[in-house]
Structures are given as C-alpha cells and as structure tokens.
Amino acid sequence: MSVRIFGFMDNILVVGAGPAGSACAWRLATGGVPCVLADSASFPRPKPCGGVLSGRGEKILLSSGMVTGEELDDLTLRSHGTMTISSDFHPLRTFTGGTPPVRLVERTGFDAFLRRRALEAGARPMEDRFTGFQGGEAVFMSGSRVPFRRAVGADGASSRVRRSLPGVTFARPAPALTSLVALSPAAMGPFMEKGLQIFFFTGFTGYGWLFPRRDDLLAGIGSFDGSSSGMRTLMHKLMLHAGAGVSSPVSGALLPGSGQRVTPGSGAVLLAGDAAGLCDRVSGEGISHALESGIAAAEALLEGAETWNSECIRTVRQSSRYRVFLYGSLFRRLAMRSLAGSDRWYRKYWEIVCGGSGYGNLFR
Secondary structure: OOEEOOOOOOOEEEEOOOHHHHHHHHHHHHOOOOEEEEEOOOOOOOOOOOOEEOHHHHHHHHHHOOOOHHHHHHHEEEEEOEEEEEEOOEEEEEEEOOOOOEEEEOHHHHHHHHHHHHHHHOOEEEEOOEEEEEOOEEEEOOOEEEEOOEEEEOOOOOOHHHHOOOOOOOOOOEEEEEEEEOOOHHHHHHHHHHOEEEEEOOOOOEEEEEEEOOOOEEEEEEEOOOOOOOHHHHHHHHHHHOOOOOOOOOEEEEEOOOOOOOOOEEOOEEEOHHHHOOOOOOOOOOHHHHHHHHHHHHHHHHHOOOOOOOHHHHHHHHHHHHOHHHHOOOOHHHHHHHHHHOHHHHHHHHHHHOOOOOOHHHHO
C-alpha cells in the first residue's frame, strides 16, 4: 500500500542532494518556497570524485551567500596554483602562478555540508529512492508518493528523473575511477612541488590525475566517450607511478558521457548538474556547473519561468565541440606541443580548469 506524504500541491520536489540539488533547495527555501529534498543516500555518504572546486565554483558559493569564506576555508583540503601536464607519463612542463588557485574538497563532507545548509534554510528532507512519475506525483521505492507542482532532477549522470521524461534523450554515462594513496610526508614532497598533475594518454578520450591533498594523494582517471576500454590498465599504471600498492582499493563513479546532450528541462520538470549533462568534456569539471545550474533552476522556479539558462550550458556545449582539438588523434601532437612550449596556451588551459575562461580563445 502506497503512502502519500508531503501532501501539499504547492510542493517543489528536488531529487538528488548533491551540490546541484542542495544549491537548488537552499535557494528555493531562502526564497520562501516549500520544497522537498529527496535522496536515496544517508548523508554523509561516500562520493568518488576529484574534488576540484574551481574559482568559478568558489565565486558562486560566496556570492550567493550559501557559504561564507571561513566555512569554505574549513572545507578546503588544499589549494593549488601549480599544475604539471604529462603525456603518457612523460612530463611536458610544470606551470606555477595559476590564478585563481584551485581548491580541493572532500566530497563526502562538502556535499553533507551543502545539504545541511539547505535543510537549515527550510528544505524538508526525504531519504528514499525515486522511481518515476505517475499522475502528478513522484513515486519512491518505499511506496511513498509525493505530489508536486514542479520538480528538479539533480540525481546524477544516471538520472532516473531524466530517464522518466518523455522526449528527453538519455545516453550511457562515462566511467571514472579513483583511489586514495597514503604516503609519508617525505614521499608527498615531490608531488606537492608538481601540484595538480594531469596525464593525457595516447588513444584515450579522457585523462588521469594525481592531486595532492592534505594528508594523501588522490589518483583517478576519467573517460568522456563512455568507453571503459583500457581504463583499468591505465589506472594500474597511474597507481604504480604514484607509488601505491597494487592492492589499493579503487572506487568507480559515473560522469555524463560525450553522447549526453545538455538540456535544462522545461515545464513541470527541470534538470540540473550531471542530470542535465553538465560535465565539462575537456576538463571534467562539474562542481561549479552543478552549483550554477542548481541556483539557476531555483531562480526560474521562483520567477515562474518554464526553463532556465546560464553560462554553464554554453561552456559545456563549447567543450563538447572543442574537445577534439585536445583528444583527437589529428590534433593531439599539436596540443601537447603547445602545452609544453607556449606560456599563453598553458595559461588559457589553466583558466579553463579554474573556470575563468571559455574555449574559443584557447583553440583559436
């Protein structure tokens, strides 16, 4: 027997309590609009991710008032202004002086903090798995049904909300692997000097990374074309390069793949974050796009608009068009040579990573 809860037809339902959903629910609640924030997980929950918070993401959090500067500093494991680019484990160069610096956050604590901020503002929590829409209500795994006026799907790359919408395409998500490498302070020293390490691999549409954090090194690899072919082998090589044992645990995650079209949704159901396809197809950055889209979706709901639009949509669409110049076999050698020898090109790439620039100037 189903249970009908939150039985107010003026409800706005937000599915997914990651950065996109929490930012959306927070903005709705601070705007005085009742909303339900639903997620299948109990927070804090583990979240495999590189944890890069760009300058763009920082600006969104601070300018919106969702997080204070002091709180953001407490959530930051380390900030980096240095980046090293490698081609197949051969270092091309190390660049220092990137501004603004890039913050690294622990997604488990970061996401839990944002969700708590939304609940403090007045969003009502719900711990249950969304399964679909039926007759103006959202249906959940437990049998609970939530009537809603409008809804926002912010439930990740494999979004059930998106798959429930008629006429909205859904493509296979792209895989990513991560692992934490514990090293002694002495062993961490060389990695700290190299800052954010990015590894471009021949014949692979994606990249690997080594990010020095507060007390450990985060290793990972992500594919943007939806294929996992060769990923385990590359991850193994990356772990050996980092000095990790072959038995170090590896976690998997999903990202919007290159075949996933960017769409904000419209009408009764909007989309935000990875559910809207908002993962940069060159840098892999998604936190700032999640935050920006969550707040933009909330603003649209507060204004009674049919959909939302924001710079993050244009940026991600640009990245889909321009990624061939970095990952395509025809241009890869030129891109690696430019990263190795051109300060101007390198600075433009840093601006993309930190969210301060679009793609037109870089590849022109």
